[in-house]
Amino acid sequence: MMRTHYCGQVTEALTGQTVTVSGWVHRRRDHGGVIFIDLRDREGLLQCVFDPDAVEAFAAADKLRSEYVVKITGRVRPRPAGTENANLSSGKIEVLGKEVELLNKAETPPFHPDDETVGEDTRLKYRYIDLRRPQMQKNLKMRHDVVKQIRTYMDTNGFIDVETPILTRATPEGARDYLVPSRTHAGQFFALPQSPQLFKQLLMMSGLDRYYQIARCFRDEDLRADRQPEFTQLDVETSFMTQDEIMKMIEGLVVGLWKDTLGVDLGTLPHMSFEEAMRRFGSDKPDLRNPLELVDVKDLVTDVDFKVFSGPANDPKSRVTALRVPGGADKLSRGQIDGYTNFVKNYGAKGLAYIVVKEWSTKGRDGLTSPIVKNIHDAALTSIFERTGAVDGDVVFFGADTYKVVSDALGALRLKIGNDLGLTAGGWRALWVVDWPMFEWDDKEGGRWVSPHHPFTAPKVQSADELRNNPGTVLSQGYDIVLNGVEIGGGSVRIHRPEVQQAVFDLLGIGADEQQEKFGFLLEALSYGAPPHGGLALGLDRMIMLMVGGQSIREVIAFPKTQTAACPLTNAPGMVDARQLRELHIKSTVPAKDAAKSSTPA
């Protein structure tokens, strides 16, 4: 037997007993002719002491080095008074070592697991050492615990865990697919699923009633901080439940997770319409911890001389909004304000109008600092300040452009200023965003309707005709769950009538042939007795990242990829034999020597 206890489980309750522990040499110290070994395993650290009296054990301990793997047997005794370590579960005791067995040597590792300063490239290359860090062990443990709690909740509510295929057809989530050439069907390809969307709907048509899966999903996108080529979602679908019932069910799960895992009460989640979220926060995933809000002033500036305002103010498709920063006159430097002008340009804004309200109450117009006020008449200024609540000492920023540009730019600015000024409160604020538009008009390529969610989302109207007649105004039965400004999940009631599904495909400009080719099986399945159904997916990686206070989902994934979608540990992707490609009926278009070069870690 290699252990009687984990290191972290050896406490004063075992005083006087003989224990056997196995683990890694975390530190080795000589002190006063005695050898101290801090032994580490999954559950913690244990101090083992070797006296020269125990000749053999002492000699063996003397040879131990950092990260050696070793088995130690000894007697548990109290630490000498004054040497206790309150930070360790085993901090009141130590083990007087009697036997040492070296299980494996270790070369000096590229970094010590304690070292928090190592760059991520190195940490990913030696991930097995990185994962020895207590924080990473804690993250993986937390992930395990959260998944376990999710499963218990879903089981209790009658959901059945069903595995859906990884080798499947291209799905229409809109991102790029990972493809897998078929050997047995020459010239054809599987796609890795961007989500199990269609399979879970088919399971509803199978009468399974309630399905869930902790599902791996794949998107071949250019990666940002919180994206990975493969990620994991809690995937849920139910039959015969209304939108409100589904949301309540999922809310029970999320609230329970935060309560049981972090001791946090998220309360009852407010429902906010997409329209309100965009209007007040310029975002479909508003961070409610941030007190700043957008206030529309379009109607107040239709007749000002400042064309940057009056132009959009007279265009029904545009938006003019104000963002008041209380106390901004003192808190924001001129340099910061200039910086914000550049910042909003990232979101398509042409510039950033602002008014520093210094002494408006006493000096009126002369009490304002602003490049724009000279062309805005008094009545407009007065009503803007009135509506935004601006008083002396505030700064008011403005956005005036298309609805989308203004919302994106001022929404982002709101977050940035909230962070810069430390306005964003701690804690947790969650909400549902509902009443999404069924379609949005995309001006690109001559203009076309697109789905904010996906084309299987049900409209809030019953008939295909109502939908066809009002594509721009019909709302959908979609819902997103947002926590601290992060979309942690989203879903919808689905279309369960074939003629409605077809109308949506038509409106999205998917021709009859493409409908048949890509979705023929879905339309057919809808015609053979499809129940009303709906569901949702929660981003597991993101949720757990939030829970552990991480900055990237890479911190909660055991073996993540880099931002260029590579694994520095295994050197994936890699070269393959030409013979393998021949069997798969494909050819690389890259000369082998260039391909080998592209494996250089980026």
Add this chain to the structure above:
Amino acid sequence: MMRTHYCGQVTEALTGQTVTVSGWVHRRRDHGGVIFIDLRDREGLLQCVFDPDAVEAFAAADKLRSEYVVKITGRVRPRPAGTENANLSSGKIEVLGKEVELLNKAETPPFHPDDETVGEDTRLKYRYIDLRRPQMQKNLKMRHDVVKQIRTYMDTNGFIDVETPILTRATPEGARDYLVPSRTHAGQFFALPQSPQLFKQLLMMSGLDRYYQIARCFRDEDLRADRQPEFTQLDVETSFMTQDEIMKMIEGLVVGLWKDTLGVDLGTLPHMSFEEAMRRFGSDKPDLRNPLELVDVKDLVTDVDFKVFSGPANDPKSRVTALRVPGGADKLSRGQIDGYTNFVKNYGAKGLAYIVVKEWSTKGRDGLTSPIVKNIHDAALTSIFERTGAVDGDVVFFGADTYKVVSDALGALRLKIGNDLGLTAGGWRALWVVDWPMFEWDDKEGGRWVSPHHPFTAPKVQSADELRNNPGTVLSQGYDIVLNGVEIGGGSVRIHRPEVQQAVFDLLGIGADEQQEKFGFLLEALSYGAPPHGGLALGLDRMIMLMVGGQSIREVIAFPKTQTAACPLTNAPGMVDARQLRELHIKSTVPAKDAAKSSTPA
């Protein structure tokens, strides 16, 4: 609200209450001016009755057809005496329908969910209808329950569920890999994992101590009845446990599953060496329910005139064995025996010698019917019958050839005769097969050592030198768990010392460059403090197939592929745009029109 109860949950306890149920119209009957609707959902069938008195509901019920999706509200009442159905949980009651809401119509489906006679191609194409069958619902539910119980067991034993990558490097399980071209690393490819083997070993080097995962695995093989391109295994790895401790832990799981799911006590699993299994049963996965055994007679026939026997008997690499079939003289027809001769040819045997022992006790040699006895002297015959226990009325079959051919052929014949004669008992017989050879000699391509398990399996010797000196005799710390002749899982203690791992690679003929290229990261990781570790994988699909008494793992997989690795439901694999392939730096070698043709379901 669309339901107050599932159909199967409406029992006599609810008599007099009003319930709302939703589901599928399983049958609709007119009988005596009354309409009967058998409504079906996941939990069962419920008889709903519509009287002409309830005018609106009756009219609505009148329009219902098979597989329509409908919501019915009504009062629960006892069925008239004599019309109860003891086969249904709801068989004592019926619902007197008051309201009917049609939720969705259905075209006449291609087959009725009750119909067990539909061919598998059709069932897979309309899998969502096939899955409505009670047996399929039961299979998926059983799978859910088993996985849940597995997770509980693993959690209780301190195992942590960790997800490992699907986009990874080629792994060395020996089957063909599915490949995924990389877009960001031109000319390079990911492989889908044949198992998470190396990642779980790396997790042990990470100090995670105990890992498990319900893991999807991928093998691009030509498919047999019990193979799928993607399949699922319970993947387990632990540190600091011995082979016996690991086996005991897994045995606890399997025994518990059979006990709790089927009420079957598997008992304590016997351990049988690979050598004994091959010797007695000609198989490394013996079905112990079958009472027939092979008995080696090589030493008895070294000097017979029958060269087919004496040749192999004098060759140290060959085997001569006997299979006695008690009572075979009456039970086996001449035609059957001839059939067996052809049967064993499938396993490489050149023929099948046999002796029908008719009246040996009274007539001696004249009491035998056999094409071979004239060249076998009396002493040999006597000792063969003595050793095999053959008496009048038995048939003895013989195999004489290389060890492998004899074992394969007679092992298979043993199973076939056991089935043909109904000798194989019902019930469940499980065992561990242990003491596998570390290497087997493969005569192909000039001869080389191969691993019966995989190259990470630890030998039963400690040092690399001992291994190098005795590759042909060293045993491994591998173990397979076998149930009713099906290998449901296998594993091993792994190599944790880099020099031993390297010796194994060397013996397998993996050159230094290939070692570095494919396994450099593993050898490096082993050098930085790798604990003793080992684990196992259980084939989840196969286990559940056995549990539900299925004939193919396709019966326990929601959306399986056909034997040509295609999905007739979604038509995967499919054609993709040339643009997509360009982005992935590959070209199809198949003209588009031929590729399209290859999508014809095979």
